[in-house]
Each structure stands twice: as C-alpha cells, then as structure tokens.
Amino acid sequence: MVDFGSNDTLSLTSSGVLRKAFLDEIARHPDFEVGSRSTRIFEGSTKYLLDLEDHMAQFHRAESALFLPSGYEANVAIWSTVPQHGDVVVYDEYIHASIHDVYSMDGDVAPVHEMLKLTKEILPHGNAVFTIDEAHSNGLIGDNGEQRRTRLQNNIQRFYEKITGHSEWAKCVFGGILSLPTQKTWHTGSFQTPIIPLITELGQATKLTQKLHEAGYQVNSVFYPIVPRDKERVRLVIHADNTTAQIDEVVDLIMNWSRSRLADQLKRSNLLVSGEDMYQDVAFSD
Numbered sequence: 001m002v003d004f005g006s007n008d009t010l011s012l013t014s015s016g017v018l019r020k021a022f023l024d025e026i027a028r029h030p031d032f033e034v035g036s037r038s039t040r041i042f043e044g045s046t047k048y049l050l051d052l053e054d055h056m057a058q059f060h061r062a063e064s065a066l067f068l069p070s071g072y073e074a075n076v077a078i079w080s081t082v083p084q085h086g087d088v089v090v091y092d093e094y095i096h097a098s099i100h101d102v103y104s105m106d107g108d109v110a111p112v113h114e115m116l117k118l119t120k121e122i123l124p125h126g127n128a129v130f131t132i133d134e135a136h137s138n139g140l141i142g143d144n145g146e147q148r149r150t151r152l153q154n155n156i157q158r159f160y161e162k163i164t165g166h167s168e169w170a171k172c173v174f175g176g177i178l179s180l181p182t183q184k185t186w187h188t189g190s191f192q193t194p195i196i197p198l199i200t201e202l203g204q205a206t207k208l209t210q211k212l213h214e215a216g217y218q219v220n221s222v223f224y225p226i227v228p229r230d231k232e233r234v235r236l237v238i239h240a241d242n243t244t245a246q247i248d249e250v251v252d253l254i255m256n257w258s259r260s261r262l263a264d265q266l267k268r269s270n271l272l273v274s275g276e277d278m279y280q281d282v283a284f285s286d
C-alpha cells in the first residue's frame with residue numbers, strides 16, 4: 001500500500017537509507033554483539049550503548065542521554081521517578097495517551113518557547129522540571145534537519161493546495177462532511193507538519209479509511225479516547241517519497257467520497273422536507 005499512514009515522514013525506512021546505514025555500521029564494528037546479555041544495571045551497559053548515548057546527547061545539545069526501547073517506557077521512566085510527593089504536575093491537555101488519555105493528533109506545533117518563558121516567570125527560582133515528549137519533529141525542525149525535508153515540505157504544500165483548492169472543498173466543509181483544523185494555519189509557520197487530521201462526521205472515519213485502503217492507500221482512523229469523542233478522524237501522514245501522482249490521487253479519492261456523502265445528505269434533507277410537507281397536509285385536512 002502507498003504509505004500515507006506511518007510516522008516514517010522522511011521515508012528513511014521505506015527508501016532503504018536506514019537499512020544501508022545499519023549494515024554499514026555493523027560492517028564497521030565486526031565485534032558488535034547483538035543482544036544485551038543482561039539488564040543495564042548489571043552487564044547490559046555496553047561501551048557501544050554508552051557511545052550511542054553520548055552521540056544522542058550531542059545531537060540534541062543535551063548534557064546527557066538515556067536510551068530507552070520505546071516512547072511509552074520513556075514516559076513511564078520520567079513520570080514514575082521525577083515527580084516527588086508535594087510536587088505539582090502541570091501538563092498540556094493534548095499530551096500523548098501514554099501519559100494521559102487525550103493527545104494531539106492535530107498536526108499542530110506546541111509553543112515550547114512561550115511555555116518555557118512562562119515557566120521561568122512563574123518559578124523564578126528554577127524549581128521546575130520542564131519535560132517535552134517529542135516524537136514527530138526530529139529531522140524536520142532545527143539545525144539537524146535533513147535535506148529530505150525539502151521534498152517532504154513540497155509534498156505537504158501540494159496536498160493542502162490540492163485539497164483546499166478543490167472546487168467542492170468549501171461545500172464539504174460547510175456541510176460538515178470533513179474539516180481540517182490546520183486548513184488556515186498550515187503555511188504560517190517556518191515549516192509545515194506532515195500530520196493531516198481529516199475530521200469526519202461521527203461514524204464516518206472508518207468508512208473513508210476503508211475507501212482509501214481499497215484503493216491501495218494506507219491511512220489510519222483515530223477514535224476516542226485517543227482524540228475527543230466528537231473529533232474522530234482519518235489521519236494522513238505525508239512522506240518525502242510520496243509522488244505528486246499519489247498525492248493527487250489520494251485527494252481525488254477523499255473528495256469523491258466527500259461529494260457522495262454530501263449528495264446523500266442533500267437527499268436526506270429533501271426527504272425530510274417533503275416528509276414535513278406531508279405532515280402539514282395531514283394537519284390541515286384535520
């Protein structure tokens with residue numbers, strides 16, 4: 001299936017770039033042992049892992065780094081150790097489900113600088129720990145960005161221009177068939193986020209997802225409790241290696257489906273009006 005679903009936004013996995021880097025790295029270290037042999041507190045902290053953590057710290061310009069197998073485990077590690085009795089935890093209402101039950105699927109950007117500034121103003125003695133659960137911007141924002149992001153940015157632009165410029169788009173939004181919270185803001189930042197949250201009517205996200213799957217396009221539906229109950233959606237993720245033809249086709253498929261929903265809606269409302277007329281006729285004849 002064409003990838004409009006995974007978080008491999010720079011197409012590092014699908015293009016084989018990571019595989020090549022991995023094999024090159026193994027070839028450079030012929031003695032590299034696969035497997036941890038033990039938990040880290042005993043014999044699991046190999047030199048290679050420590051070097052990797054140094055490298056990650058430098059990459060992120062941090063004092064140090066700790067490598068964990070998943071984002072979930074990183075969140076468990078932080079939130080079960082850092083906050084102490086009497087501390088207050090203030091969190092963004094859209095944080096990830098692994099910390100709370102609703103998180104951002106909106107493809108928007110957290111105002112981290114403003115949050116940090118505010119924290120320093122409110123707690124001038126520095127008695128705060130500021131935590132960012134970052135999973136989607138590595139390589140997309142900042143000095144360490146890859147060249148591939150230019151391709152990705154062009155693809156995101158293509159998608160938005162094609163869908164919001166579609167002759168039926170405004171009608172579908174007005175009719176409540178689809179909405180795109182990022183419609184007005186996608187081009188206002190210094191970069192565009194690849195997550196496209198297409199919010200549908202209740203009960204319709206699965207249907208649109210199914211239509212796209214049948215046509216060979218991988219996308220995901222997202223429901224409560226990952227997003228609020230009335231904000232179910234089809235979540236598309238744009239990739240560096242998506243072609244223009246694929247983007248155009250996925251937009252056409254979305255818009256064809258939306259147009260037929262709109263036609264159904266009109267049919268239903270016409271039936272309703274004629275039903276009401278009938279009722280009035282009965283009332284008059286009484």
Ligand SMILES: Cc1ncc(COP(=O)(O)O)c(C=O)c1O
Nearest residue numbers: 070071072073096098133134135
């Ligand atoms: C912001 C954020 N935090 C945490 C996670 C959880 O990561 P993992 O699936 O590696 O546990 C994700 C997964 O997408 C995420 O987007």
